[in-house]
Amino acid sequence: MQTWKTKRRTEHAKRGKSRWKIRLTGIVLLLATLGAAVYDFPSVWNQGAGAVQAKTGWTMPRLADEPFRLGLDLQGGTHLVYDADMKEIPAGDREVALEGVRDVIERRVNAFGVAEPVVQTTTSGGVHRVIVELAGVLDVNAAINEIGETPVLEFKEPGQELDREPTAEEQQQLKDQQVEDRKAANTVLAEARAGKDFAELVLTHSLQRDTTQGIVENASADSAVYGPIVKAIQNTGTRVNGVVPRVVENTDGLNIVKNLGSQREEEALLSHILICFEGTIACANPIPELDASLIINRLKKEATAENFAQLAKENSTDIGSKEKGVDLGWVGKGQMILPFELEAFKTPVGSISDVVQTDFGYHIIYKRDARKVTLYKFQRALLPMSDIFDIVPAPSPWKNTTLSGKHLERATVQFDPNTGSPYVSLEFNDEGADLFGKLTERLVGQQIAIFLDGAPISKPVVQSAIYGGQAVITGDSKLNEVKLLAQRLNAGALPVPVKLVSQQTVGPTLGKVSLDMSIRAALIGFVLVALFMILAYRLPGILSVVALVLYAFLNLVAYKLFGVTVTLSSIAGFVLSLGIAVDANVLIFERFKDEFRAGRDLTSAIDEGFKRAWPPIRDGHLTTLISAIVLYGFSSSVVRGFALTLAIGVLLSLFTAITVTRAYMANVSVWRWLQKPWLYGTRKSTQV
Helix, strand or coil, X not given: CCCHHHHHHHHHHHHHHHHHHHHHHHHHHHHHHHHHHHHHCHHHHHHHHHHHHHHHCCCCCCCCCCCCEECHHHHXXXXXXEEECCCCCCHHHHHHHHHHHHHHHHHHHHHHCCCCCEEEEEEECCEEEEEEEEECCCCHHHHHHHHCCCCCEEEEEECCCCCCCCCHHHHHHHHHHHHHHXXXXXXXXXXXXXXXXXXXXXXXXXXXXXXXXXXXXXXXXXXXXXXXXXXXXXXHCCCCCCECCCCEEECCEEEEEEEEEEEEEEEEEEEEEEECCCCCXXXXXXXXXXXXXXXXXXXXXXXXXXXHHHHHHHHCCCHHHHHHCCEEEEEECCCCCHHHHHHHHHCCCCCECCCEEECCEEEEEEEEEEEEEEEEEEEEEEECCCCHHHHCCCCCCEEEEEEEHHHEEEEEEEECCCCCCEEEEEEECHHHHHHHHHHHHHCCCCECXXXXXXXXXXXXXXXXXXXXXXXXXXXXXXXXXXXXXXHHHHHHHCCCCEEEEEEEEECHHHHHHXXXXXXXXXXXXXXXXXXXXXXXXXXXXXXXXXXXXXXXXXXHHHHHHCCCEECHHHHHHHHHHHHHHHHHHHHHHHHHHHXXXXXXXXXXXXXXXXXXHHHHHHHHHHHHHHHHHHHHHCCCHHHHHHHHHHHHHHHHHHHHHHHHHHHHHHHHHCCHHHCCHHHHCCCCCCCC
């Protein structure tokens, strides 16, 4: 059984550990205040370290002096206002177009090197504007030149382009090299015509040594790549299994060709009407499937050869080729989706097909004409033909095509009905549909790069030739990435010229004056609040001021860590949050004084005061935080800066009022000489 002395020693030991824990907490908080101050103002530390080194020779570490981000009103810079010309844009697409332009301007500004640009849009009275604030940019003309161009959307294919004209010496060097290339090709041609095994020649000399052994099938005279070879076979009358008697030049290089035969295939000249519905691919305005079925069957009854084009313009959801009566041009087998192809080729010329369903919706097809084309099969040994890029290297692995943003009608976000994955649906105009079809035909298995303002935004791989003016870009992208891609495509697809209507330069002198005045106002406010707290609450007031110093330094730490742009409105938010932090201390101290006067000892009065003050502090801070969040979410940049610093201040106020001030109060409660009633603003004595 414990003796009375043992119990008393145990209680003293526990009390001693508790006091050391309280004191340690206070020391840590004071060190945190010092550390935050050094982080906020490292130049002061660096100056002190330099002075110490000069006097004692001791080398002290230097800190990186990372400045605060200052806004336009404090740092100086450029303020630009642009009008967006929406005359050519349908009313329903104007907001999307404006957001697309905002996105393009923001990317241009980021490329310009501005640390914290502000780009926002406004719409009022039918006027659409983009407001740009560039802090620290005083060369207004350079900023205007960088921003004020209409977005440029380009479709590029793998290849090379020069960024300058070759010199005369470089052109002569190319001619000499090409002469040598032709000599080498004619040497291989001579071996082939002499009867050497052609497959061995391909294996030995050809640039293409894959499993196809240089064999090409279904090549027509209309082909951009293989057309010269087919015409050479026809013009020279080369028999089957014979070698073309000359070297054939095409875009691939120098070809030694062996004719492997030909066959006749059918092509059809087609038009169609498409009615898409919910769940089909690239359907811009989906309707229920039953409604789509009723519409297509009604059109089937009404359609004739004479009115088909007009019905297509009025009803078809194939927007890409709608304006030309949904003319698909000459189509061969293997170029269209299988159910569509089977129905098209079994329909007689001059007739309209039965209703056919594909992944795109319901179709009826008008077969306007048919013809037989000769498709050739040949084997070739492909030898290199030097070009200018062997002499002058190109700066980019991509080259421009004739397809551009002016051919793209719109880009929309759609969802795969089976997987729910998002994708981007593209719709081209008449000319764009034709160009895109030819481009995808010769780039199957390769990438088409989409560039906006000279930067690639997507590089999809062509899975098959795409006709009809509608395409999709799929992948594993998240919804927000797909939305951003569609927005950027629309920015280049929709011609939205921007016109500068206002420009204003804020000089650094004016910004410095504003900053100095703001800092002076904040310091004066802090000093007045500190004096009030000390006079009203004495020792607790002094402790609250120490806590508020940490609070102020922690705010500045947060501004640096999270990259907050400090503006006049931001400083106003900080000063207001400082008042909120003081208000929390006032509530705590008033509750504490009530408990102290009621006869509680100092420690229990502190605990009870904090406990009773917590509900109103919590509710007041929470409502202010909600207001700050709403302001940030539904306001412009100026108010956003105020809301952000206010929200940061409210959160830190909870920490300093409830944790820091309480820790300091707990520290003074263990010192008997600090337990005098008059130190706490009360005359009632108490037993501690």
